[in-house]
Amino acid sequence: MTTKEIAGKTIHFDDSGFMADAKEWNNEVAVELAAEIGINPLTEMHWQVIEFCRQDFLANGDAPNVRRITKQAGIPTKQLYKLFPKGPAKKAAYVSGLKKPTGCI
Amino acid sequence: MKNLIILGAGTAGTMVANKLRPKLNTSEWNILLVDEDETHYYQPGFLFIPFEIYQPNDVIKPKRRFLPDGVELIIGKIDRVEAAENQVKLFDGRQLNYDYLVIATGTHPRPEETPGLEGEAWGDTVHDFYTFEGAVALADKLKNWPGGRMVVTIMEFPFKCPVAPLEFIFLADSYFTQKGMRDQVELTLATPLPGAFTKPVAEKHLSQMLADRDIKVVPDFYTEMVDTDTNVVMSYDEEEIPYDLLVTIPVNMGADFVDRSGLGDELNHVKVDKETFLSPHYNNIFALGDAAALPTSKAGSVAHFAVDIFTENFLEHIAGRPMTHRFDGHANCFIESGYGKGILIDFNYDVEPLPGKFPLPGIGPFELLTETRMNHWGKMAFRWIYWNLLLKGRPIPMVPAEMKMAGKELELIST
Ligand SMILES: Cc1cc2nc3c(=O)[nH]c(=O)nc-3n(C[C@H](O)[C@H](O)[C@H](O)COP(=O)(O)OP(=O)(O)OC[C@H]3O[C@@H](n4cnc5c(N)ncnc54)[C@H](O)[C@@H]3O)c2cc1C
Numbered sequence: 001m002t003t004k005e006i007a008g009k010t011i012h013f014d015d016s017g018f019m020a021d022a023k024e025w026n027n028e029v030a031v032e033l034a035a036e037i038g039i040n041p042l043t044e045m046h047w048q049v050i051e052f053c054r055q056d057f058l059a060n061g062d063a064p065n066v067r068r069i070t071k072q073a074g075i076p077t078k079q080l081y082k083l084f085p086k087g088p089a090k091k092a093a094y095v096s097g098l099k100k101p102t103g104c105i
Numbered sequence: 106m107k108n109l110i111i112l113g114a115g116t117a118g119t120m121v122a123n124k125l126r127p128k129l130n131t132s133e134w135n136i137l138l139v140d141e142d143e144t145h146y147y148q149p150g151f152l153f154i155p156f157e158i159y160q161p162n163d164v165i166k167p168k169r170r171f172l173p174d175g176v177e178l179i180i181g182k183i184d185r186v187e188a189a190e191n192q193v194k195l196f197d198g199r200q201l202n203y204d205y206l207v208i209a210t211g212t213h214p215r216p217e218e219t220p221g222l223e224g225e226a227w228g229d230t231v232h233d234f235y236t237f238e239g240a241v242a243l244a245d246k247l248k249n250w251p252g253g254r255m256v257v258t259i260m261e262f263p264f265k266c267p268v269a270p271l272e273f274i275f276l277a278d279s280y281f282t283q284k285g286m287r288d289q290v291e292l293t294l295a296t297p298l299p300g301a302f303t304k305p306v307a308e309k310h311l312s313q314m315l316a317d318r319d320i321k322v323v324p325d326f327y328t329e330m331v332d333t334d335t336n337v338v339m340s341y342d343e344e345e346i347p348y349d350l351l352v353t354i355p356v357n358m359g360a361d362f363v364d365r366s367g368l369g370d371e372l373n374h375v376k377v378d379k380e381t382f383l384s385p386h387y388n389n390i391f392a393l394g395d396a397a398a399l400p401t402s403k404a405g406s407v408a409h410f411a412v413d414i415f416t417e418n419f420l421e422h423i424a425g426r427p428m429t430h431r432f433d434g435h436a437n438c439f440i441e442s443g444y445g446k447g448i449l450i451d452f453n454y455d456v457e458p459l460p461g462k463f464p465l466p467g468i469g470p471f472e473l474l475t476e477t478r479m480n481h482w483g484k485m486a487f488r489w490i491y492w493n494l495l496l497k498g499r500p501i502p503m504v505p506a507e508m509k510m511a512g513k514e515l516e517l518i519s520t
Contacts (some may be wrong), residue, residue, distance in 0.1 A: 015305045062400050064342075065262055066297070066327055071371040077329070081341045087325035090299055102303035104267050104402040104436065105311075105449055105458055 006032050014098040022057060025097030032097045039084065043102065046083055046095075049073060053096040063093035063101045109132050110203040112135075112183055113210035113360075114140035114168050114293070116148075116496065117394025117408040121207055123498030124416040124457050126173045136175065137201065138192065141182040143168055144486045146237055147491055149405060152441065154240035156280045157248075161241050163488070171496045186366040195278055198299075205389045205423065208368070208375050210360040211396040211401060214239075218356035219328055220261050226333035234273060235265075243352065247280070250312050252289030253349030258338055259296045260328050261372075264357035265395050265403040268450075269296060271301060272441045273352065278318045279443025292319070294336065295326040295346055304457040306516055307450070310474045313443065326478065333448030339362055357403075359396050374398035379454070380431040382415055391415065401434035401454060407493055410435045413506035414440040437463075439484035447480035449473050453508040464503040473513065 001020060002013045007028035013037050019025060019033075030050060034042050041096040042050075052073040056064045070077050084091035089101050109125065111118045122138055129136065137500040166357040172178060186206065194202045214235040216294035222231060231240040232246060234322035257274050281287040292430050294301060294315075301315055301322045302308040315322055329341045331353075337345045359373030368375050368384070375392035379386055379399050384390040392398075393415055394408035401407055411432055434454030441447050449471045450458035460474040470479050495503055 060400070067261060068371050077327075077341055086342055087299065087327075089297075090325065098304070100299060103261075103262065103298050104438075104452065105302055105304055105307045105440075 001094075014099065018100045019097040022054070022097050023097075025054075029097060030095050033097070037091060037094065039091070039095065042095075043077070043083075045075065049075060049080065049083060049092050050096045053092050055099060057093075057096070057098045058069040064087065065089050065094070065101060106204060107204040109134060109205045109207070109428075110201055111136065111138045111209060112186075112193065112210070112396075113396065114138045114172070114178060114493075115145070115209065115211050115394065116405045117211075117412060118209035119168070119496050120146070120409065120412040121209065121393065121415065121500050122176045123171070123173055123496070124412060125419065125517065128416070128420060130194060131175050135177070137177050137179055137203075138172065138320070139179045139181060139183060139195070140168065141180065143341065145496075147488060148235075149454055149491070150242040150488060151234050151237065152236045152269055152276070155234050155243040155247055155273075155303050155459065156276050159239070159278075163324060164237065166232075166492065171492075175473075183360065183362045184365070186367050188366060188368065191389065195260070203389070205419075206391070206394040206424040208363070208390065208396050209394045209408075209451050210344065210363070210396045212357045212359050212372070212374065214264075215358045216353065216355040218358070219331060219353070219479035222353060223335055224333050230334060230336060231331065231353065233353050233355055235269075235354060235357075235411065239489060240332060245458050246350070246487055252281070252286050254295045254347060255290045255350045256295065256338065256346055256348035257352045257354070258326070258328055258346075259298075259354045261356040262297055263372075263374075264330075266438075267402055268332045268352050268438055269483045270296075273276050274320055275318065278320060282444075291321070293323060293346060293348075295323040295328070297327040298324065300324045303402070306460070307458045307474060310460060311448070314476070318443075341485065363396070368392075368399050371377060372398075372508065379434070381418055381428050382432070385408060385427070386463075391419070399434065402436040402438065404438055405438045405491065407435070409501070410437075410506040412442055412498070421450040433507055434496045435506060437504065439480060439487060440470075441484050445481050446476045446478055447482075447484045448476050449483060451508060451513075456508060456510070456513075459513040460511035463512055464509075 011024050012018040080088045116509045145168045147164040150159045152158035184196045228242050232243045267279050281290045326340050337347045363369040363373040376399050377392045382391045395403040414430045414432045418432045421428050438452045452458045462469040463471045
């Protein structure tokens with residue numbers, strides 16, 4: 001566990017470098033996390049994905065995968081890759097303050 | 106008379122029938138099982154067929170042999186569940202009324218979900234081992250394969266037995282080494298996840314295994330399509346992996362009737378409570394095994410532990426009492442690693458795979474997150490356990506439904 005100052009708040013990160021507590025997240029934190037991984041600015045479409053990821057995480061306890069984001073948030077896969085290049089599920093989870101999507105092992 | 110209908114007579118459905126028949130009075134309860142196939146497949150054995158460690162006959166037996174007296178098996182394909190009317194419709198027009206319904210129709214490979222996969226190259230340069238036919242065809246292919254680039258791609262997550270692709274590539278390394286042709290084979294594993302191992306403790310203990318075996322991993326690779334004219338797999342990122350032999354883990358999806366019945370998620374897995382398996386919308390519908398959308402592995406061992414919990418709860422539920430047992434997501438999987446060795450992992454919803462001994466703390470005989478010969482024998486013994494204990498609903502000695510922390514070593518991983 002490490003901590004970092006982001007947007008004037010102390011944020012906890014887990015061993016994978018993802019936010020440890022989704023409750024510490026807010027919109028300003030998202031903007032900074034996104035900029036840090038080269039996504040700048042966050043557009044309307046980015047926010048739509050972030051909103052969906054957060055809601056889905058709160059409901060199911062897991063960050064959604066690509067298929068789930070595209071089907072449920074209604075965003076074509078190609079477009080999702082433009083918004084969050086190279087691993088959109090992982091990057092969207094990172095910016096949304098959620099845990100890294102993982103397998104069983 | 107009351108009707109309990111179980112959809113799917115695979116691992117989970119068969120276990121439920123065996124567990125509940127002795128507990129439900131035959132003068133009050135009918136138990137009906139519905140499945141489209143008379144044959145029971147031991148799916149974990151599909152992994153060994155391509156390498157001729159198992160023969161096709163080792164993994165098939167008639168379903169009826171594992172069903173207790175007093176359970177009726179109906180052979181037919183399920184069309185839909187009319188949940189509001191407590192009715193199941195089959196494609197042949199039959200309609201079955203239930204008081205309680207258990208959905209255990211599993212999850213199955215869907216090569217048609219990935220553009221390019223199912224063309225003329227299927228069975229030639231493009232294969233899978235997640236079906237009986239696929240595993241047998243791949244055995245045939247490997248017999249005379251001269252070597253080249255073998256690429257294993259996972260198309261989507263979740264899929265059943267998430268360790269099987271790793272096992273496959275470990276066994277391929279061992280198989281080609283024994284054939285004296287390992288230097289003519291390049292092995293690559295492409296996964297949509299951030300790595301072959303994604304849990305910190307497992308990653309620390311096991312990631313070196315891949316490098317030691319000269320197996321290349323391509324993480325974050327989400328396949329868009331396969332071009333079988335030029336033999337390349339393409340990702341949405343427009344990365345390309347060329348292959349000579351492609352072994353795919355196709356997208357896994359639950360049965361289509363789940364979707365038609367409005368009970369599923371985007372992969373047709375049934376939405377249920379993760380601790381009791383009860384549908385959030387219908388008080389008389391449960392889903393068990395791979396069919397259920399649960400945040401744990403889709404595996405036979407999980408189905409086994411889940412059925413233990415379910416049986417107790419079901420008896421309380423039909424008696425109008427609250428369900429008092431909670432499933433913790435317990436999974437216990439042997440990972441075959443080639444050269445006569447294996448690894449064992451034991452985990453649940455909250456605890457990731459940790460090192461230690463299993464099932465007896467300090468003694469074993471199995472070692473968690475470590476490669477040993479004994480673990481390999483555990484994997485081989487699983488087939489006997491499956492046919493003789495597990496399917497029949499008999500307890501597996503010393504392996505409880507709930508995960509135990511005793512015997513596990515807690516490790517602090519820090520970055
Ligand atoms: C290659 C491979 C290796 C594996 N290795 C392991 C391992 O080492 N350890 C482990 O624990 N697990 C392993 N598994 C996973 C294990 O086999 C499954 O998790 C387990 O069989 C799930 O049981 P189930 O009852 O949920 O589904 P299944 O056993 O698949 O049963 C589903 C049943 O439903 C029927 N059905 C489906 N749709 C319909 C329909 N529309 N109408 C009528 N019938 C229908 C099917 O015919 C089938 O009989 C492996 C799986 C594979 C493919």
